[in-house]
Amino acid sequence: MTVDQLDSIEAVETAMRTHDYICDRSLATVIFLSLKLEKPILLEGEAGVGKTEVAKVLAELLGAKLIRLQCYEGLDVSTALYEWNFPRQMLHIKIAEATEDTRREQLEREIFSPDYLIKRPLLEAIQGGEHERVVLLIDEIDRSDEEFEAFLLEILSDFQISIPEIGTLRATRPPVVILTSNRTRDIHDALKRRCLFHWIDYPTFEKEYEIVRTKVPDIHGDLAKQVCQFIESMREQDFFKRPGVAETLDWSRALLYLGRSRLDIPTVHETLGCVLKYKEDMDKADADLFQVILNTIC
Numbered sequence: 001m002t003v004d005q006l007d008s009i010e011a012v013e014t015a016m017r018t019h020d021y022i023c024d025r026s027l028a029t030v031i032f033l034s035l036k037l038e039k040p041i042l043l044e045g046e047a048g049v050g051k052t053e054v055a056k057v058l059a060e061l062l063g064a065k066l067i068r069l070q071c072y073e074g075l076d077v078s079t080a081l082y083e084w085n086f087p088r089q090m091l092h093i094k095i096a097e098a099t100e101d102t103r104r105e106q107l108e109r110e111i112f113s114p115d116y117l118i119k120r121p122l123l124e125a126i127q128g129g130e131h132e133r134v135v136l137l138i139d140e141i142d143r144s145d146e147e148f149e150a151f152l153l154e155i156l157s158d159f160q161i162s163i164p165e166i167g168t169l170r171a172t173r174p175p176v177v178i179l180t181s182n183r184t185r186d187i188h189d190a191l192k193r194r195c196l197f198h199w200i201d202y203p204t205f206e207k208e209y210e211i212v213r214t215k216v217p218d219i220h221g222d223l224a225k226q227v228c229q230f231i232e233s234m235r236e237q238d239f240f241k242r243p244g245v246a247e248t249l250d251w252s253r254a255l256l257y258l259g260r261s262r263l264d265i266p267t268v269h270e271t272l273g274c275v276l277k278y279k280e281d282m283d284k285a286d287a288d289l290f291q292v293i294l295n296t297i298c
Contacts, residue, residue, distance in 0.1 A: 001061050003035045003133075021050070021057040022203075022211045030198040031058070040156050040177035042141075042192060045200035047182050048244020055137035055178040064133035064176065069121040071144040077151065081122045081161060089116055112165035125175045126161055134175040141191075142181040149191050156194040205232055208248060216252045226263045227252050229297035231275070237289070239281040250274045263297075265290050 006012050009025060012032045016023035023031075031054070034041045043051040059066035069080055077083075089111040119127070125136040141149070155161060159171040179195060181187055203211065205228050212224045219227075227248060235242045243251075251274040260267050268290045276282050 001063065003062065006032065006035060008032070015061045016057055019057045019061050020214050021053060022207055022214060024207070027054070027198055027200070030196050034196050035176065037196075038159075038174045040179060040195045042179045042181065042187065042195035042197050043200055044181045044183050044187075044197070046202065046242065046244055048246035049200045049202060050245055051180040051200055052137065052139055055135055055139075055180075058176060058178070059135040062133050062135065062176070064135045065128060066135050066137060067121050067125045067128065067175070068137040068139060071138065071140045071142075071148070073143060073145060075144045075148050079120060080148070080151075081120050082163065083118050083120070084112070085116045085118050092116075114166065117163075117166075122155060123161060123169070125177075126155070126159060126169060126171045128175070133173070136175040136177045138177065138179045140182060141179045142184045142187060146188060149188050153190060153194065156191070202235055202242075203245060205229065208232070208245065211245060212248060212252050215249050216256060219252050219256050220261060223255060223261060223263070224252065226297055227255065230263060230268075230293055233293040233296065234275065234285075237284065239276065239284065240278050241276070241281060243275045247275050247277075263294060265294065268294075 001015060006015060009028050009032045012035075013023050013025060013028040016028065016031075030041055033039070041054075043054060045051055055068075056066060058064070092111050117123070121136070125134050128134040138152070141152075156177065159174040161169050163169065202208075208228045208231070209224055212219065212228060213221070216224070231243055231248045231251070251271060254271050254274045255263075255267070258267075258271070265287055269287070272282060272285065276285060
């Protein structure tokens with residue numbers, strides 16, 4: 001599928017659903033505008049609500065190459081953008097010395113040419129569009145340093161990269177760019193201004209039920225309803241990390257593999273590790289809480 005075929009918000013929504021991503025109209029609108037305006041999307045929301053999946057599904061439906069940059073504290077240019085192939089440069093210099101071909105300016109031009117660049121995700125995404133469509137996922141940007149955000153501004157504004165020894169490299173065809181953030185810290189306004197923003201919240205019961213039936217088609221409808229109702233109630237509790245859609249799907253698959261047809265306290269206890277991921281939260285989740293929730297959904 002091409003970008004031109006996604007000629008309406010409805011077409012985007014349908015295409016995403018065809019690839020098993022239950023996409024509401026507001027998200028479909030942001031995706032549609034991003035493709036038409038060639039602007040990055042910044043997706044914020046709690047962990048596990050499906051932000052990263054948006055990029056993966058977009059790559060699938062566009063038949064594009066997915067390039068992922070996983071952010072972390074201390075991420076720098078040499079890891080994210082490019083670095084020089086130093087061993088190869090040194091080899092070239094030694095060969096030039098051995099053949100007495102050591103004219104300084106020519107040697108510098110040769111060893112600081114694109115042939116000696118090691119492409120990292122950002123440079124690969126900028127240059128990759130010449131041959132194929134590229135979707136660039138900059139995942140969990142909030143984990144990186146503010147200095148790295150500043151570095152991204154040129155790339156997200158003009159889809160170009162400046163390399164001192166070479167000059168400016170521009171994208172022949174801009175990549176589709178998705179940034180995600182779990183909002184562990186605020187993203188700088190300058191970066192936000194270059195993006196279309198969308199907040200992905202926890203889904204409604206109806207939407208989450210549809211997601212479960214789509215992603216785990218073999219699960220019985222009644223059990224899927226119980227799971228979604230239980231998860232919805234768990235999100236109302238004072239947990240350090242409330243379960244996301246990813247946990248809902250993991251739990252649904254686990255119950256299916258265990259051959260369970262309905263929820264009860266023993267089943268919830270045995271499979272609690274699919275839902276809660278911190279000991280402090282598990283300590284709060286006792287049999288009394290489970291019974292209260294089960295009484296309201298059964």
